[in-house]
Amino acid sequence: MNSPEPILEARGLVKKYGQVVALNGADFELYPGEILAIIGDNGAGKSTLIKALSGALQPDEGEISLGGERIHFRSPRDAQRAGIETVYQDLAVAPALDIASNVFLGRETRRRGPLGSLLRLLDKRGMRREARRQFEELGIGVQSIGEAVGNLSGGQRQGVAVARAAAWARRLVIMDEPTAALGVKETGQVLDLIKRVRERGLPVILISHDMPHVFELADRIHIMRLGRRVAVVTPKTHTMPEAVAIMTGATPSELDNALTKERSAE
């Protein structure tokens, strides 16, 4: 299923904050068309890894390549220009602005002709039309595209963030705990959205704590521990307890115990 060439690849990433080593030689691959989940305990380096991949921070060592080419992102904007969009768990949506403005935040389009070039007038109507089209394509129901994002529910807000990412990503989408702050029903909606993004052919990197979601969605699971990638498994080859055991560094006997428990529970 996987083509041999990864679309995004990282080798030996190191990031230190003073004495703390957040990334300690982490490797990473993302293949076209897949949902890759990243799991790991708190402090395992998940967030640091995706921040390095999305340009939010710069690794001290190591290399990243996109489509086979070495890249150096100095800011999130560089990553966006390269076609990488990121959804943060509760960030990056401006509540005072309406939905269309949020989708176009940072890449607003201006009116044609002198109104746009000289007076820098925004093409509000065009942006709303385009945002509405995006929402329909992704099957997100929103009453009014002119509604301030602050008036939306948590799930709808996250829907805006996902739609925004899907609208602009040309290469891949990164999602950092997109459902962490949501209720059950809203979580389901966002998970559906993530599947639809993959159906559009965009590979997705999904960071999540929620093992059932990870096992439901992911094609492959990248497991982080102590700043490194310790394993890549798939929902077909490994069970949840096995993945958790690798993640927490449980000894083989502890793993056996966990598996016995699960079997006796069945």
Add this chain to the structure above:
Amino acid sequence: MGPTGTLQVVRRVITAPTVGPFIALVVTMAFFSLKTDRFFHAENFSLVLQQVMIVGVLAIGQTLVILTAGIDLSVGTVMALGQVIMTKLAVANGVPALPALLLGILVCVGFGVLHGGLVTGVRLPPFIITLGTLNIAFALTHIISNDLTFTGLPKLELFWGRTFNISGTDFTYGVVLMLVLYALAWYGLNQTAWGRHVYATGDNREAARLTGINTDRVLLSVYTLAGLSYGIAAWLLIGRTQVGDPNAGQTTENLDSITAVVLGGTSLFGGRGTIIGTLIGALIVGVFRNGLTLIGVSVIYQYLVTGILVILAVSVDQFLHRRSG
């Protein structure tokens, strides 16, 4: 338009952020109209507008700064410094009016650039930076002026105090300039990408940065434009007082500009507010001062009232902020 359409329009109007301040303005005006029959006259309104134009223009800069979750305590003293430079150069140094004015404005812009540079480069809190520049500008005003008042100013420097007549009532050109500046600020904030970036940066600087907005550039532009508005206010101040007075514009303007912004519904937490609200807020402050003077309340009590007013307005803001999370 169907019934739901009408309902939506009604809802829009009721929830529009400028409605609260507007009602407050109307209530204030009604109050003073009942209290004294000297209030509700065209000449008195013209006077209120003249009194408002200085604080009104300062409040434009203050609005931009507060929208980015900052605050500028130095507005009044920076304006006073600009005014002293403009008048001293023209009177004592024989510099022609235009370059004297431009230099004064440039100094105010320089303070704005300094604020923006320290906020983005050194990442200091705007409160501390502008508390420092408040004192620096205050000291420079008195050092440069030698505590002298400059009179016999060139015509160009006094221009904004000149009046024109509409059906028997005199209005100053300065008031027109103020309204034009508000229109420009409205345009920038509501019709350009820059405006959206100002709101987004004020709402959450890190989130805006991660969205791909160059937040440092946004903040630098905001503080620089704020400095420009203080420079223009300095020129208006000369038009209003007709002299270059080192003691002008230093006592009430700082708090009044903040009061105007807050009364106008702009949140001190950043990201929420309107420029039209600020204009209404400035009018409320102006009407209050004018009305209290007309009914014979002494200046000291006016301080008392505006002090209470600003704390009340900030409390409402805090309350709304908690509720909306």
